Amino acid sequence: MVPEKLGHLMVYYRRWKDDINQVITTYALRKHKKMEEVPYDTCRQMVLDDLKTMRNPASNVVNEWSVYYFPHVFSEDYAAGWYDKVEAMQGKYDTYYAGEIMAFGDMDETAEYSRELVERFF
Ligand SMILES: Cc1cc2nc3c(=O)[nH]c(=O)nc-3n(C[C@H](O)[C@H](O)[C@H](O)COP(=O)(O)OP(=O)(O)OC[C@H]3O[C@@H](n4cnc5c(N)ncnc54)[C@H](O)[C@@H]3O)c2cc1C
Incomplete structure (x- = not known):
């Protein structure tokens, strides 16, 4: 994990490759090792901004949640x-x-x- 990428859009996918007007799925990472956790709302805005940068801005958010994912050992x-x-x-x-x-x-x-x-x- 590159520190400056924390909170930014990490995974992006959509069902049809030739049309951007569809539901987009995104994932972001808010916490990594000893790095400070990115607050939920900050992360949410960063992802929305990233989508704008990608020229695929979101018109609305259909569904969202935060999850503790992939417990692992160092x-x-x-x-x-x-x-x-x-x-x-x-x-x-x-x-x-x-x-x-x-x-x-x-x-x-x-x-x-x-x-x-x-x-x-x-
Ligand atoms: C957003 C997301 C997308 C994913 N996509 C994929 C995918 O496309 N393909 C894939 O293969 N994997 C995917 N995964 C990973 C997959 O879901 C997990 O690896 C898998 O579910 C882990 O199984 P588990 O049994 O360890 O934990 P879980 O499935 O989390 O099960 C743990 C269960 O324990 C319960 N529980 C917790 N604490 C207690 C308690 N104190 N008492 C009683 N019950 C408790 C929880 O409610 C939960 O039902 C995804 C995960 C996430 C978060």
Whole structure:
């Protein structure tokens, strides 16, 4: 993440490539590591301004929300064996750990890890 990009439009997509008059989906990142969180309204305005810069200004916002996405460990924790420690805890005290932190921030890999966990223990 380049610091000056925080809060700016990060992902942009639309269904039809030849027509800009359609619902546009955008994502932005407001927080990264030790950087200061960009307030929601500031980020919202930055994205709207970015759309103007792209010559695809939004006439209105149809839907919007803020989400805590993709919990993950940092490189230092990874190197220090975070996953080995959690794997060693799996099943202890009848407790199991699953979800995207154990795999990756998408449905496929999250489900795949959970399936493997079930096959391993049940
Ligand atoms: C905007 C967005 C777009 C995405 N697009 C895609 C995509 O196109 N393709 C793709 O593969 N992945 C996509 N993802 C990622 C995907 O949604 C996640 O990787 C996946 O849902 C993670 O699954 P999970 O089970 O770890 O967490 P979640 O799906 O978040 O499930 C956690 C559940 O736990 C519940 N919960 C939380 N706290 C408690 C509590 N204390 N007690 C009881 N219940 C609790 C929550 O309500 C929630 O239902 C997207 C994510 C976001 C945010």
